[in-house]
Each structure stands twice: as C-alpha cells, then as structure tokens.
Amino acid sequence: VPVNSRLRELRATRDWSQGDLAAAVGVSRQTINAIETGRYEPSLSLAFKFAALFALPIERIFAPT
Amino acid sequence: MQSDDEVSWYRYRRTPLTALAGPLIVVWLGVRIALQHPAVHDGVKLWLVVLPLPFFLWFILRVVRHLRTMDELERRIQLEALALGFLLTVAMLMTVGLLQVAGISPEGGWSLSAMLIYAGGTYLIGRAIARRRYA
Numbered sequence: 001v002p003v004n005s006r007l008r009e010l011r012a013t014r015d016w017s018q019g020d021l022a023a024a025v026g027v028s029r030q031t032i033n034a035i036e037t038g039r040y041e042p043s044l045s046l047a048f049k050f051a052a053l054f055a056l057p058i059e060r061i062f063a064p065t
Numbered sequence: 066m067q068s069d070d071e072v073s074w075y076r077y078r079r080t081p082l083t084a085l086a087g088p089l090i091v092v093w094l095g096v097r098i099a100l101q102h103p104a105v106h107d108g109v110k111l112w113l114v115v116l117p118l119p120f121f122l123w124f125i126l127r128v129v130r131h132l133r134t135m136d137e138l139e140r141r142i143q144l145e146a147l148a149l150g151f152l153l154t155v156a157m158l159m160t161v162g163l164l165q166v167a168g169i170s171p172e173g174g175w176s177l178s179a180m181l182i183y184a185g186g187t188y189l190i191g192r193a194i195a196r197r198r199y200a
Contacts, residue, residue: 027136034138034199043137 002065008036010054010061025049085127089120097178142195149191154184 011021018032025046034040042050042062051058096113099105105113132140161175 028139030199031136031138039199040138040141046137 002038003041003062004038004065005035005042005062007032007050007061010056021053024053085131086124089117089124092120093117138199142192142199145195145198146188146192149194150184150188153187153190154180157183157187 007021011018016024018029018036022029022032026049027046031040031042035042047058047062050061054061096116099113100110132143135143158180161180164170165175
C-alpha cells in the first residue's frame with residue numbers, strides 16, 4: 001500500500017531543512033527526500049522516531065493513499 | 066549535539082565503499098605483477114599468492130562495519146545493487162560459457178581477472194540504477 005507522509009509539511013512548520021530532520025532521526029538527507037517524495041516508505045522504527053520527534057501519533061504523519 | 070553513534074555514522078558515510086577496496090586492489094595488483102616476473106622463485110610465489118588474504122579479511126570487516134553504519138535506505142540500495150550486479154554477472158558468465166561452447170572467444174581468451182573487473186562494473190551499474198530509483 002503506497003504511503004503518504006506529512007513530513008514536508010511538519011518540517012516546514014518548524015523551519016527545518018531536510019538535513020536538519022535527517023540529523024535529528026539519524027538518517028541521510030537522501031532518505032528524507034525519498035520519503036517526502038513517496039519513493040521510499042520508512043521502516044516502523046524510523047516512523048516511531050518521526051512520531052517521537054514531532055510528538056504525534058504515527059497515523060497523523062503517515063497514511064495510506 | 067550529535068551522539069557518538071551519529072558521529073560514527075557520519076564518519077563512515079564519508080568513506081565510499083569503493084574507496085575501502087583501494088588498499089586491497091593495490092596489493093592484489095602488486096602481487097599479480099610480481100608473480101609474472103621471471104626472477105620470482107616458485108617457493109616465493111606461494112607466499113605472494115596468500116599475501117592479499119589479510120587485506121581481503123580487513124576489507125570484509127570494513128565493509129561489514131560500513132554496512133552497519135548505513136541507514137535503512139542506503140542498505141536497501143546496496144542490496145538492490147548487489148542483486149542487480151549478481152544477475153548481470155551471471156548473465157555475462159552464461160554468455161561467455163555459450164561463446165566458449167561455440168568456439169568463439171576474443172583474442173587472449175576470457176580471464177578470471179577480466180570477470181572480476183566485470184563483476185565490479187556490474188555492481189557499480191546496479192548501484193547507480195538503485196540510487197537513481199530513490200533520488
């Protein structure tokens with residue numbers, strides 16, 4: 001199931017670059033870009049890191065298209 | 066502030082996987098050239114042949130360490146690169162096999178060294194394709 005993410009939107013509200021977000025969750029900027037553009041779906045553990053970082057439930061960040 | 070794990074991760078990210086093979090390739094090529102020298106005694110040749118093995122071991126350990134420091138997307142890219150590279154190498158070997166059965170062979174024949182270079186090339190092609198997919 002393809003997954004939509006709100007990462008770009010959430011990142012923009014905090015004025016973070018892709019590199020800032022990448023460093024915060026310990027992945028490369030390429031990974032953030034691939035997730036935002038829908039080319040890559042993150043693992044559950046990475047999704048939990050995003051959830052903890054943005055203090056939101058996973059389903060508020062990622063949703064099936 | 067970066068944790069030790071993050072600092073380690075960035076340090077290894079700066080070392081390309083292909084660059085890790087540098088010392089191994091230099092030693093291997095040096096041994097290959099030395100083995101072809103007529104003055105090298107047969108007894109010495111055996112020692113020369115095993116000389117690259119510690120470098121192979123070092124390279125394998127570095128690659129394993131490198132893989133552990135990659136993030137999940139880069140690991141997937143490496144997996145896809147290896148899968149594509151392996152399949153391209155198999156296709157090449159099967160074609161070479163058929164060429165040999167048909168009695169068609171390039172001048173000088175097909176050497177294992179040429180196959181090694183081909184395998185490295187197919188891995189790089191596979192990696193480029195996989196990276197492009199997620200770019």
